[in-house]
Amino acid sequence: MEKKKIITRRKAIITGLTSLGGLLLASCSRPLPPTYKNILRMGDNLTYVAHRALLPGQALAKEYNYSDISSFPATGTTNPGDSSKDTFNETYERLQKNNFADWSLPIEGSVSRPGSYSLADLQKFPARTHITRHTCEEGWTAIAQWTGVPLSSILQSVGILPSARFINFYSYDGWIDSIDLLDAFHPQTILAYGMNNRDLLVQHGAPVRLRVETQIGYKSMKYLNKITVTNEFVDPGDTGWAWYVGI
Ligand SMILES: Nc1nc2c(c(=O)[nH]1)N[C@H]1C(S)=C(S)[C@@H](COP(=O)(O)O)O[C@H]1N2
Ligand SMILES: [Mo]
Numbered sequence: 001m002e003k004k005k006i007i008t009r010r011k012a013i014i015t016g017l018t019s020l021g022g023l024l025l026a027s028c029s030r031p032l033p034p035t036y037k038n039i040l041r042m043g044d045n046l047t048y049v050a051h052r053a054l055l056p057g058q059a060l061a062k063e064y065n066y067s068d069i070s071s072f073p074a075t076g077t078t079n080p081g082d083s084s085k086d087t088f089n090e091t092y093e094r095l096q097k098n099n100f101a102d103w104s105l106p107i108e109g110s111v112s113r114p115g116s117y118s119l120a121d122l123q124k125f126p127a128r129t130h131i132t133r134h135t136c137e138e139g140w141t142a143i144a145q146w147t148g149v150p151l152s153s154i155l156q157s158v159g160i161l162p163s164a165r166f167i168n169f170y171s172y173d174g175w176i177d178s179i180d181l182l183d184a185f186h187p188q189t190i191l192a193y194g195m196n197n198r199d200l201l202v203q204h205g206a207p208v209r210l211r212v213e214t215q216i217g218y219k220s221m222k223y224l225n226k227i228t229v230t231n232e233f234v235d236p237g238d239t240g241w242a243w244y245v246g247i
Helices: 002-026 039-054 090-099 119-124 150-159
Strands: 105-110 115-118 126-134 141-150 166-171 174-182 191-194 209-211 224-230
Touching: 039 209, 105 119, 115 119, 119 141, 119 191, 126 191, 141 150, 150 191, 150 224
Parallel strands: 105 224
Antiparallel strands: 105 115, 126 141, 141 191, 166 174, 166 224, 191 209
């Protein structure tokens, strides 16, 4: 009896959410998230469509002052060069030993000028610095200053083709994730090589990590090793985490 009630309530909530989603969908011409067929990621539909409908595409995440910078825990993988961990990556270990002098980031796929960018190459582009709040799905937040090259500059440099719809990121610890072009061209989306006026530390994703200030913390991938531009969504597989988590 009790169980039935709960199920009915859950059903009502889901029906409510679904119709709200439908309403938003009807009132909006933007595409659905690429995960829309995946039942476990149904939450994406609502947040994605609501965000895309209600927020101006380039609305900036709040920026803070230098005095707001807080301590910043390192979570998830904290060193892919650590051979005692199952995230160990031999290539990363080698690059790290040489202080990332040999690191470079290939950018391939639906682009007219594929290339690989060393740290020095990335640092030749005009840099962007901002102080923002990072929100982790585990329930903590922290404020830091990030410096890097806007992803938009790199995408312009490689010349993305008209068919491009997603930017996919690959990491030395095996993570794969992607964002759509609205977030990719957002002015605060950067390939960050600096944190709090220092080189990015290994624990925070050295030498270069993504910063996507419009979404939750796990979208800001550390230890970048490749970027691809595609017209089809590269599914990171069943991570148990939503693909779109706008904040
Ligand atoms: N490659 C990679 N990127 C990652 C992670 C990770 O484990 N590996 N963790 C994510 C999560 S859950 C968070 S909260 C932030 C943590 O960044 P930090 O270690 O600099 O605090 O990185 C995100 N990016
Ligand atoms: Mo996180």
